[in-house]
Amino acid sequence: MAMTSQQRVLVIDDEKISLKVISDILRDDVEVILAINGEQGIRKAIELQPDLILLDVLMPGMDGYDTMAKLRHDVRTSTIPVIFITALNDSSHEEKALLMGACDYIQKPLYTNIVQARVRLHLQLTKQRKMLEELANIDPLTSLANRRRYEDVISSEWQSAIEHQECLSLLVVDIDNFKHYNDCYGHATGDKVLKQVASVLAMQVGLGEGLVARYGGEEFVVLLPRFSQQEATKVAHQCMLEIERLNLCYHHGGETGQVTVSVGGATCYPQNSDLLCEFFDRADNKLVQAKNTGKNKILWDVSDKLNVPVK
Numbered sequence: 001m002a003m004t005s006q007q008r009v010l011v012i013d014d015e016k017i018s019l020k021v022i023s024d025i026l027r028d029d030v031e032v033i034l035a036i037n038g039e040q041g042i043r044k045a046i047e048l049q050p051d052l053i054l055l056d057v058l059m060p061g062m063d064g065y066d067t068m069a070k071l072r073h074d075v076r077t078s079t080i081p082v083i084f085i086t087a088l089n090d091s092s093h094e095e096k097a098l099l100m101g102a103c104d105y106i107q108k109p110l111y112t113n114i115v116q117a118r119v120r121l122h123l124q125l126t127k128q129r130k131m132l133e134e135l136a137n138i139d140p141l142t143s144l145a146n147r148r149r150y151e152d153v154i155s156s157e158w159q160s161a162i163e164h165q166e167c168l169s170l171l172v173v174d175i176d177n178f179k180h181y182n183d184c185y186g187h188a189t190g191d192k193v194l195k196q197v198a199s200v201l202a203m204q205v206g207l208g209e210g211l212v213a214r215y216g217g218e219e220f221v222v223l224l225p226r227f228s229q230q231e232a233t234k235v236a237h238q239c240m241l242e243i244e245r246l247n248l249c250y251h252h253g254g255e256t257g258q259v260t261v262s263v264g265g266a267t268c269y270p271q272n273s274d275l276l277c278e279f280f281d282r283a284d285n286k287l288v289q290a291k292n293t294g295k296n297k298i299l300w301d302v303s304d305k306l307n308v309p310v311k
């Protein structure tokens with residue numbers, strides 16, 4: 001079984017000869033990144049996000065344990081698996097490394113087949129873990145992010161907006177009278193509509209600009225970091241327009257209806273972690289109000305408490 005070529009292994013060792021030996025063992029199968037000390041290793045781990053780190057225990061200055069502690073402490077590197085490599089053959093060192101969260105331990109002298117087998121095993125496990133994480137974060141019907149992913153992203157965007165004093169906008173989008181559509185054509189056709197609406201929403205938000213997620217049922221959220229109320233309202237209008245252009249009609253009670261959406265929106269400059277739940281509720285309350293006052297419209301929260309920027 002070959003290792004996947006895209007996977008990256010960072011090797012941190014103060015001895016150039018060890019770096020060369022390990023690099024020679026692995027470089028046909030993976031991209032190898034080298035670091036000559038702990039500080040450089042941490043910098044490269046943050047910047048290049050390797051799939052696995054091989055870390056020498058005995059290094060002058062910051063040793064392997066100190067490096068490991070720093071890697072574990074930083075959210076950007078805390079989940080990257082680390083294999084310790086050392087010439088020490090005392091079981092207490094091995095125990096210490098494993099207790100610190102190392103996934104494995106390789107003793108010097110290095111045997112090519114052992115290094116390859118262990119690296120291969122842990123890269124395979126990393127790949128499986130990433131696949132599971134992805135599955136846990138994606139809505140299977142629409143392939144959009146799911147509610148769990150949205151909750152993670154909004155928490156980190158909220159914190160980042162507090163730190164950088166930036167604004168954040170949120171749209172809660174709900175298909176109008178979707179029950180009528182389902183009653184008319186059945187659940188399977190209703191599913192196709194959910195997929196179409198999802199891809200329209202995803203198309204309106206550029207890569208890296210924000211997050212579109214299926215919140216549940218026929219409700220979606222569009223999170224737009226750094227979008228002002230005016231900019232976010234423009235996105236909401238465009239979404240409504242494009243959904244109308246799908247021209248999805250249904251019949252109900254002798255009348256013909258068309259698939260439209262209602263949108264509740266909110267914008268704020270986050271200042272306090274406690275107001276995060278309130279933020280969603282404010283957008284959602286506006287959605288409810290839009291539903292109760294005729295649907296197919298956008299209503300925006302204008303709450304002083306959340307410091308909505310005045311445009």
Ligand SMILES: Nc1nc2c(ncn2[C@@H]2O[C@H](COP(=O)(O)OP(=O)(O)OP(=O)(O)O)[C@@H](O)[C@H]2O)c(=O)[nH]1
Nearest residue numbers: 175176177178179180182187188190191217218291
């Ligand atoms: N096809 C399909 N329908 C779904 C799915 N999830 C929720 N629904 C349907 O969405 C409909 C939601 O009904 P309601 O809550 O009454 O909402 P609505 O008919 O859209 O009415 P308003 O929201 O008030 O405009 C129900 O018919 C659900 O069965 C899904 O995954 N697939």
